[in-house]
Amino acid sequence: MSNNVWIKQSLRLLGHELRRGELTIIFLAIVLAVATVFSLSGFSHQIQAAILSKSTSFIAADRVFRSSQPIEESILAKSDELGLESALKLEMGSMVFANDKLQLAEISAVGDKYPLRGELLIQNVQGGVKEQKAPKPGQIWVEQKLLDILGITIGENLEVGMAPLEVAGVIKQMPDASFSVFTSGPALILNVKDMPKTELIQPGSRLGYKALFAGESDAIEEFEEWIKPQVNETQRWYDIQSSRSALSASLDSAEQYLTLASMLGIVLAAVAVAVASRRYGQRHQPMVAVFKAMGASQRHITKLYFLHWGLLSAISVGAGLLIGYVLQEIGLNTMQEQFELTTRVSMMEPLVIAIITGVLCSVAFAIAPLKQLVTIKPLAVIRGFEHNTFHYLQMLPAILALYTLLHLFSRDWLKSVVLLGGGALVSIILLVLGQAFVSAGRSVGSKSGRALHLAFANLKRRAKENSVQLVSFTIAIKLLLLIVVIRSDLIGQWQAQLPDNTANRFLINISEQQVDSVNQFMEELAIPGSGLYPVVRGRLTAINQDSVTSDVSKEEDKDPEQQRRGVGRELNLTWRTNLPDNNEIISGQWYSAEEDKAQVSVESGVAERLDINVGDSLGFQIGSENFVVEVTSIRKVDWQSLQPNFFMIFNPQVLSDFPATYISSHFVEPEKVQSFNRFLAQYPTISMIDVEAMIGQLRSVIDQVSLAIEFILVMVVIAGSLVLIAQVQASMEEREREIAILRTLGAKGSLLKNSVLLEFVCLGLVAGLMAGMAMEIAVYFIQTQVFKMSASFHLEYWGIGMVAGATFVGVMGMISCWRLLNMSSVTLIRRTM
Amino acid sequence: MNSESDIILKVSDLTKSVTLENHILDLLSDINLAVSAGETLAIVGASGSGKTTLLSLLAGLDLPSGGRIELKGQAIHTMDEEQRSAIRAKHVGFIFQQFLLVSSLTALENVMLPAELAQLPNAEQRAKALLEQVDLADRLNHFPSQMSGGEQQRVAIARAFITQPDILFADEPTGNLDSKTGLHITELLFDLNKQNGTTLILVTHDEKLADRCGRKVIVDGGRLVDDSAETLSKLRTVNE
Structure with a gap:
C-alpha cells in the first residue's frame, strides 16, 4: 500500500x-x-x-489647467515628456454676426486633439450625427439656437471677430459644455488655428486659456505633483472630483x-x-x-x-x-x-x-x-x-x-482601523454587559415559571458561551440595523434632493421688460418656479477697505485652489427680500424689508475662503460704479439643489437701480413643454437650459445605485443569519446532552420546547437592545464623519432591533433544535451516550 | 506461570500520579503484571479504582510517572507520542465503551481505517470479510448514526480485528449495551479473539464478561490485588 x-x-x-x-x-x-x-x-x-x-x-479630459494667460510651453513640454495627451482650448464670450444680426456666443477655439475624453457629437448638413474632433480650419460648429437666432443654416458663413467662417455642423453634444446657468450664450467651436484671423485676442480681452490632459493615471499623478506647486492665483488645476455635480x-x-x-x-x-x-x-x-x-x-x-x-x-x-x-x-x-x-x-x-x-x-x-x-x-x-x-x-x-x-x-487604513478598533471596543463592552445580563437573568428566572426558570438556568450555566453568543448576535443585528438605517437615510436624502417637481428648465437673460409677460405666462399655465432672480454682474474689490488682491496675497499659506474662486472674476450678484429655499442663515440675520442700510448676505464657502465675517464691509464694482456694503449674514447654500444659487445676495435697496437681467428655474410638466417652448419662441433673447435629461440621468443612477444597495443589504442579512446559525449550531452537542438528561428525568416536550424558545428569545431580545444602542452610536459617527450628513436618531430601530432579534434568534434557535426536541428519549440517549 | 519468551506485555513497578492544586494524587502504584501472548485478561475493580488509567498506560495512550512497560519487548514508557503511535498501528487494537466510530465515515470505511494506517494491503476486502463475520454485510455503507448501539459495537469489533493485532484492549465493551446485545457482543468478541489468537485485555464491571477471560486482576485503590477467588469474593462483598 x-x-x-x-x-x-x-x-x-x-x-x-x-x-x-x-x-x-x-x-x-x-x-x-x-x-x-x-x-x-x-x-x-x-x-x-x-x-x-x-x-x-x-471636463473632456482627466485634468485641466486653466489660466488667464497663454499656456506656457514648459507645461506642454513636460506633459509630452510624460507621454500625456494634451489639447488646447481657448474660451471667451464674443459677439458673432450673420445676416446683419448679432448674438453673444460662448466661443471655444480648440486644438486638433480636442476632446481628450467624452464625445463631441456633430450633426452634419444631411442630419447625420457623428463623433468628431476639432473642426477643420475655416469651419465652425455651433449650437442650433445660434442658427435660429441669426436665421442661417449649415453651409452659410458667420463672422467671428474679423473672420468669416463656414458653419459646417450643429453641436449635439459637447463634453465639457457648461451646465452653468450663467453662460453668456450659445456655444460655437472653431479651430484654434483660425484665432489669429479673428483678431479677437486684444489687450484686455477676457480670455480663458485651457490645457486639457489625459493619460495613464501614474503619469497624470506625476504631472500633477510637478504642476501643482506652480499654479498661481490666476490659474486653476482641476479634475472631475472638484466639480460640484x-x-x-x-x-x-x-x-x-x-x-x-x-x-x-x-x-x-x-x-x-x-x-x-x-x-x-x-x-x-x-x-x-x-x-x-x-x-x-x-x-x-x-x-x-x-x-x-x-x-x-x-x-x-x-x-x-x-x-x-x-x-x-x-x-x-x-x-x-x-x-x-x-x-x-x-x-x-x-x-x-x-x-x-x-x-x-x-x-x-x-x-x-x-x-x-x-x-x-x-x-x-x-x-x-x-x-x-x-x-x-x-x-x-x-x-x-x-x-x-x-x-x-x-x-483606507483609517476606516479599517476605526471599524476594527471600534468593533473590538464594542465587543468588549458588550461581553461585559452580556455577562451582567446573563447573571441578572438567573435571579429573575428563579422567581419565574418553570420554563423560564429552566431557560435562565441554561443561560447562566453557559454564561461564557452565551455572552460570546450574545456578542455575535448583537454585532450581527447591529450591523444589519446599521445598514438598514444608513440606507434609508441615504436614499431618503437623495430623493429629497430630487423631488418630483424638481426644476427641469432654467430661463436666463430675461430682460426687465420681459419680466411681467414671463410671470403672467407661468401663472396662466400654472408652471411652478423659483421666482425671478435679478442678476447684475460685478466684482468684489475690497474687504474691510483692503483691496481683494492684497487680501489674496495675505492668504498665501492657504490652499491656492481655494484662493481664486469668488475673486478675480465677475460675480453674479442678486437682490431679494426673502431668504431663498435651500439657504440657511448660519450667522447674523437676514435683513428686514424696512431697513435702508446697504447689506449683503454671503455664501458660507466664500465667506470662509476670504475670511469674511458678519459686520465686515465689502467693496464692489459694477460697471464703473463702486460701493460698499455691510455683511449682515452668512448663508449655507445647498449647491446640489437645482435652482439658481448665489454667492452674494443684497437687499433690494443696493442693486435695484442697476440694469439687470433675470433668471428663474421652473418645473415644466411634459404636457406643458410645447406651450412653454412656443412662448419662448416669441422671446429669442431669453435663453432656456433644459436639464430634464440630466435629472433623468441622475434619477436613474440613483435608482440603480439604490438597487445595488438593496443587493448588498441582502448579502449582509445572509451573512448575519449565517453567524446566528453557526452560533446556535456550536452549542448543539451540549444542548443535545442536556435535553437527553431532562427527557430522561421526565421533562415534558412542551416544557423543553418552551425553555429552549425562551432561552433564544431572551438572548435575541437582549442582543437586539444592545444592537440598537451600539447602532445608534455607529450611525452618529458614520453620518457625521463619512457621509457628512446631519445626525439623526432612530429610537424606532431599537424596538425593531429587539423584536427582530427576539424573533430571528428565537426562530433560528427553534429550527436548529427542532429535530432534537422531537426525538424520542431512547434516540436521544443513544445519540449522546 | 509465564515463560519469558511468551510474554507480550510486561509491567514493572508502574506508578501514575497527577499533580492537583497543592498535592500529588497517586492514581496507580506498584503495578507489576505480565501477560502472555494469546492470554485473555480481565481488569476489574470499583469505579475510580484506576483500571481505565491502567488500560490507557498499557495501550501506550498515556505515559506512566514511574516504572516500565514493555509491549512486544519494546519499552513504550520511554517512547514519545509518535513512536507509541507507530507501535499502536502495528500491534494494538481497541474497542471502546462509546464505540468511537468516526461519524463521517461509513461502517466499511471505519473498519478499513486501522488497516490503512498500518498500510496493510487489501484493506477493503478484509473489512468486508470482517463485517460479514459480524453479520453486517448489508450495512457496509451505513453511517454510525444510522445504526443501533449493538451494530456500532460490532463495527468497532470488526475494526479492532482488521489489523490482526497482537494485543487488543477493550474498555467496557458492553457497558453501553442492553444485556441481550451485550451477550451477543461478548460472544462475537471471544469468537474472533479465538480465531485470531489475539491477546485480549479488557476492563469491565461485568462479572460475566470477566468470567469469560482466562485470568482476572483486580485494581483497588490504584494497586493490583491478587486474582484469587477469595479476594474476588471479598471485593464483590465490598462492592455490594
Missing part, C-alpha cells in the same frame, strides 16, 4: 461531510465572503471606471456606502467562518483522537487536515468566485444602459482581492481551532473530550487578517 493513505482518507472524509451537510456553514461563510468581495469590488470597479470615463467627459456627490456617497456595507458584510462572513471553524474543530476531536489511538501519526493527521481544510477552502472560494461573477454580471447587465459599459475593465484586481479574502478567511480564522484539533491527545478516547479552551491571543491572526481584508477592500 502506498504511503499516501492520508490523501485517500482526507478526500473520503471531505466527500462524506460535504454530502451530509456537515460543512455547509463553513462553506457558505467562505462563499459569501468571496462572492461579496468579488461581485462588489468587481462591480464597483467597473461602475467606477464607467462613471469616471463618463464624468471625465464632463450632484451626480458625482450622490455616487460618491453610494460608493462610500457600498464599501462600508461590504466591509461589514466581510466582517460578518469572517465571524461566521470563525464560529463555524471552532465548531468544526470540536466536532472533529473524537475523529482525530480515534485516528491517533489507531496509530495515526501527528504528521499523518496534520497532512490529512491540511488537505481537508485546503480543499474545502478551495471549493468554497471557487464557488464564491462563480457566484460573485454571476451576481456581478447580473448587476452590470442591469446597469449596462445607464453607464454605457462598452468596454469592460480588467477583472484581475477584484479577482485577486476576492481570492485573498477567501484564503485569509479560511486560514486566519480557522488556524487556532485547527491547531488545537491536530494536537489533541489520543488519551481523549478514554478520558473524554474537552471544549476548546479559548485564549484571547488566538484571536491575533484573525484580527490581523480582518484588518488586511478591510484594508484590501477599502484602501
Whole structure:
C-alpha cells in the first residue's frame, strides 16, 4: 500500500461531510465572503471606471489647467515628456454676426486633439450625427439656437471677430459644455488655428486659456505633483472630483456606502467562518483522537487536515468566485444602459482581492481551532473530550487578517482601523454587559415559571458561551440595523434632493421688460418656479477697505485652489427680500424689508475662503460704479439643489437701480413643454437650459445605485443569519446532552420546547437592545464623519432591533433544535451516550 | 506461570500520579503484571479504582510517572507520542465503551481505517470479510448514526480485528449495551479473539464478561490485588 493513505482518507472524509451537510456553514461563510468581495469590488470597479470615463467627459479630459494667460510651453513640454495627451482650448464670450444680426456666443477655439475624453457629437448638413474632433480650419460648429437666432443654416458663413467662417455642423453634444446657468450664450467651436484671423485676442480681452490632459493615471499623478506647486492665483488645476455635480456627490456617497456595507458584510462572513471553524474543530476531536489511538501519526493527521481544510477552502472560494461573477454580471447587465459599459475593465484586481479574502478567511480564522484539533491527545478516547479552551491571543491572526481584508477592500487604513478598533471596543463592552445580563437573568428566572426558570438556568450555566453568543448576535443585528438605517437615510436624502417637481428648465437673460409677460405666462399655465432672480454682474474689490488682491496675497499659506474662486472674476450678484429655499442663515440675520442700510448676505464657502465675517464691509464694482456694503449674514447654500444659487445676495435697496437681467428655474410638466417652448419662441433673447435629461440621468443612477444597495443589504442579512446559525449550531452537542438528561428525568416536550424558545428569545431580545444602542452610536459617527450628513436618531430601530432579534434568534434557535426536541428519549440517549 | 519468551506485555513497578492544586494524587502504584501472548485478561475493580488509567498506560495512550512497560519487548514508557503511535498501528487494537466510530465515515470505511494506517494491503476486502463475520454485510455503507448501539459495537469489533493485532484492549465493551446485545457482543468478541489468537485485555464491571477471560486482576485503590477467588469474593462483598 502506498504511503499516501492520508490523501485517500482526507478526500473520503471531505466527500462524506460535504454530502451530509456537515460543512455547509463553513462553506457558505467562505462563499459569501468571496462572492461579496468579488461581485462588489468587481462591480464597483467597473461602475467606477464607467462613471469616471463618463464624468471625465464632463471636463473632456482627466485634468485641466486653466489660466488667464497663454499656456506656457514648459507645461506642454513636460506633459509630452510624460507621454500625456494634451489639447488646447481657448474660451471667451464674443459677439458673432450673420445676416446683419448679432448674438453673444460662448466661443471655444480648440486644438486638433480636442476632446481628450467624452464625445463631441456633430450633426452634419444631411442630419447625420457623428463623433468628431476639432473642426477643420475655416469651419465652425455651433449650437442650433445660434442658427435660429441669426436665421442661417449649415453651409452659410458667420463672422467671428474679423473672420468669416463656414458653419459646417450643429453641436449635439459637447463634453465639457457648461451646465452653468450663467453662460453668456450659445456655444460655437472653431479651430484654434483660425484665432489669429479673428483678431479677437486684444489687450484686455477676457480670455480663458485651457490645457486639457489625459493619460495613464501614474503619469497624470506625476504631472500633477510637478504642476501643482506652480499654479498661481490666476490659474486653476482641476479634475472631475472638484466639480460640484450632484451626480458625482450622490455616487460618491453610494460608493462610500457600498464599501462600508461590504466591509461589514466581510466582517460578518469572517465571524461566521470563525464560529463555524471552532465548531468544526470540536466536532472533529473524537475523529482525530480515534485516528491517533489507531496509530495515526501527528504528521499523518496534520497532512490529512491540511488537505481537508485546503480543499474545502478551495471549493468554497471557487464557488464564491462563480457566484460573485454571476451576481456581478447580473448587476452590470442591469446597469449596462445607464453607464454605457462598452468596454469592460480588467477583472484581475477584484479577482485577486476576492481570492485573498477567501484564503485569509479560511486560514486566519480557522488556524487556532485547527491547531488545537491536530494536537489533541489520543488519551481523549478514554478520558473524554474537552471544549476548546479559548485564549484571547488566538484571536491575533484573525484580527490581523480582518484588518488586511478591510484594508484590501477599502484602501483606507483609517476606516479599517476605526471599524476594527471600534468593533473590538464594542465587543468588549458588550461581553461585559452580556455577562451582567446573563447573571441578572438567573435571579429573575428563579422567581419565574418553570420554563423560564429552566431557560435562565441554561443561560447562566453557559454564561461564557452565551455572552460570546450574545456578542455575535448583537454585532450581527447591529450591523444589519446599521445598514438598514444608513440606507434609508441615504436614499431618503437623495430623493429629497430630487423631488418630483424638481426644476427641469432654467430661463436666463430675461430682460426687465420681459419680466411681467414671463410671470403672467407661468401663472396662466400654472408652471411652478423659483421666482425671478435679478442678476447684475460685478466684482468684489475690497474687504474691510483692503483691496481683494492684497487680501489674496495675505492668504498665501492657504490652499491656492481655494484662493481664486469668488475673486478675480465677475460675480453674479442678486437682490431679494426673502431668504431663498435651500439657504440657511448660519450667522447674523437676514435683513428686514424696512431697513435702508446697504447689506449683503454671503455664501458660507466664500465667506470662509476670504475670511469674511458678519459686520465686515465689502467693496464692489459694477460697471464703473463702486460701493460698499455691510455683511449682515452668512448663508449655507445647498449647491446640489437645482435652482439658481448665489454667492452674494443684497437687499433690494443696493442693486435695484442697476440694469439687470433675470433668471428663474421652473418645473415644466411634459404636457406643458410645447406651450412653454412656443412662448419662448416669441422671446429669442431669453435663453432656456433644459436639464430634464440630466435629472433623468441622475434619477436613474440613483435608482440603480439604490438597487445595488438593496443587493448588498441582502448579502449582509445572509451573512448575519449565517453567524446566528453557526452560533446556535456550536452549542448543539451540549444542548443535545442536556435535553437527553431532562427527557430522561421526565421533562415534558412542551416544557423543553418552551425553555429552549425562551432561552433564544431572551438572548435575541437582549442582543437586539444592545444592537440598537451600539447602532445608534455607529450611525452618529458614520453620518457625521463619512457621509457628512446631519445626525439623526432612530429610537424606532431599537424596538425593531429587539423584536427582530427576539424573533430571528428565537426562530433560528427553534429550527436548529427542532429535530432534537422531537426525538424520542431512547434516540436521544443513544445519540449522546 | 509465564515463560519469558511468551510474554507480550510486561509491567514493572508502574506508578501514575497527577499533580492537583497543592498535592500529588497517586492514581496507580506498584503495578507489576505480565501477560502472555494469546492470554485473555480481565481488569476489574470499583469505579475510580484506576483500571481505565491502567488500560490507557498499557495501550501506550498515556505515559506512566514511574516504572516500565514493555509491549512486544519494546519499552513504550520511554517512547514519545509518535513512536507509541507507530507501535499502536502495528500491534494494538481497541474497542471502546462509546464505540468511537468516526461519524463521517461509513461502517466499511471505519473498519478499513486501522488497516490503512498500518498500510496493510487489501484493506477493503478484509473489512468486508470482517463485517460479514459480524453479520453486517448489508450495512457496509451505513453511517454510525444510522445504526443501533449493538451494530456500532460490532463495527468497532470488526475494526479492532482488521489489523490482526497482537494485543487488543477493550474498555467496557458492553457497558453501553442492553444485556441481550451485550451477550451477543461478548460472544462475537471471544469468537474472533479465538480465531485470531489475539491477546485480549479488557476492563469491565461485568462479572460475566470477566468470567469469560482466562485470568482476572483486580485494581483497588490504584494497586493490583491478587486474582484469587477469595479476594474476588471479598471485593464483590465490598462492592455490594
